[in-house]
Amino acid sequence: MTIAEQAPSTDVLSLVFQNQVTEEGLNSLRKKYPQDMVIDMSDDQQFKDGRKTRTERNKLKAAIKERCTEVCTAIKKQAENLSGEVDTIYGVVVNPFEKEDKRRKEAKEKAELERKKLLDGQRAEIQALRAFITDCEGKSSQYIADVMESVDLLETSCFDKELIHEAIEAKKDVLNRLFQMQTQAKASEQLAAEKAELNAKQEAAERQRAIENKIADIRMIPSTLIGKSSEDINRQIELLSATPLQVEDFGDRIQEALNTKDTTTAQLGLMYQQQLKIESFAPAPVFEPETPEKSELCSSVPQIYTPLGIWPSAKARSENGDLDLVCTQLERAEAFIAQMADEQSAA
Structure with a gap:
């Protein structure tokens, strides 16, 4: 047993308070004030004696307390000295x-703080890894493929043992989800590409039809002028010659349009020359009340007629229906003029 574990001796404590009260003093007080003592404090003398007794008790207690304080202070000081020596x-x-x-x-x-910081950082990396799924929503298949490549290159072995399995599972889940999103994106892109291709073909077909109609309109101009005056034909020739054909309107068929314009202009020129000849044989307007006889009209027609010397080839006419139609009308006109010339000669 050490000094600190030893119980304080009763004899020592008795010595501490021997100047205030001893065991013999306590026994004397017990005899002086037995517990079975009968006191009548209503008696004035006993009341006065009781006051003196209380004062005596208080003085004894005060002395004991004072001694205790003195001893405690001394003991505390000694304890501090001893503690210092022990230290x-x-x-x-x-x-x-x-x-x-x-x-x-x-x-x-x-x-522990650094590990907590490391774990918090790695947890944030795992959350950022999962955020790739949200980031790829609505993106192209190529964008998703690039993200998948980046995710696949992510090294999970650097994660702490507490989080490495979570990181591996997160990477696996993200790659699977991104693969599904890429498959859906490819399907959507293919559908959009097919739709765009179809729209482009439809637009191209509509544009070709529009170009074909424009070229056909140019080609059909002569047929609309059959039976018209040379003045109308000439006006159309001037209008057609003054109308420029733009690449924006005909695209890669601009040369075909230009060739058609030239052919049509040439046809109109033939029609114009032929119509002039027809009009040259037409009777002059009659302003007299009486209509002159046919013989007189025929004699008044100028005897000038030059047949058309250059005709489009049979191949050109077979390849162009409009040209063949115009040439047929011109042939009929030539025959009519020749007949009128013969009749005039016979007359």
Whole structure:
């Protein structure tokens, strides 16, 4: 048993308070004031004696308390002295120990803080990894493929053992989900491409039809002027010649349109020349009340007629229905003019 574990001796405590009260003094007081004493405080003398007794008790208690304070102060001071001596004696070992113990605790706290920071950072990385799914919503298949490549290159072995399995599962889940999204995106893109291709073909077909109609309109101009005056034909020739044909309107068929314009202009020129000849044989307007006889009209027609010397080839006419139609009408006109010329000669 050490000094600190020893119980204080009763004899020592008796010595401490021997100037205030001793065991013999206590026994004397017990005899003086037995517990079975009968007191009548209504009696004035006994009441006065009771006051004196209380004063006596208070003085004794005050003395005991004062002695206790003195002794406690002395004991505390002695305890402090003893503690100091003990610290000095044990300090050769305890002081380095406590210093090292503090260092180790601080190092442990620092390591725990750094580990917590590391784990928090890696948890944030896992959350960022899962966020790729949201980021890829509505993106192209190529964009998703690039993200998948980046995710696949992510090294999970660097994660802490506490989080490595979570990181591996997160990477696996994200890649699976991105693969599904890429498949859906490819299907949507293919559908959109097919729709765009179809629209482009329809637009191209509509544009070709529009171009074909424009070329056909140019080609049909001569047929609309059959039976018209040379003045109307000439006006159409001037209008057609003054109308420029733009690449924006005909695209890659601009040359075909230009060729059609030239052919149509040439046809109109033939029609114009032929119509002039027809009009040259037409009777002059009659302003007299009486209509002249046919023989007189025929004699008044100028005897000038030059047949058309250059005709489009049979191949050109077979390849162009409008040209063949115009040439047929011109042939009929030639025959009519020749017949009128013969009749005039016979007359």
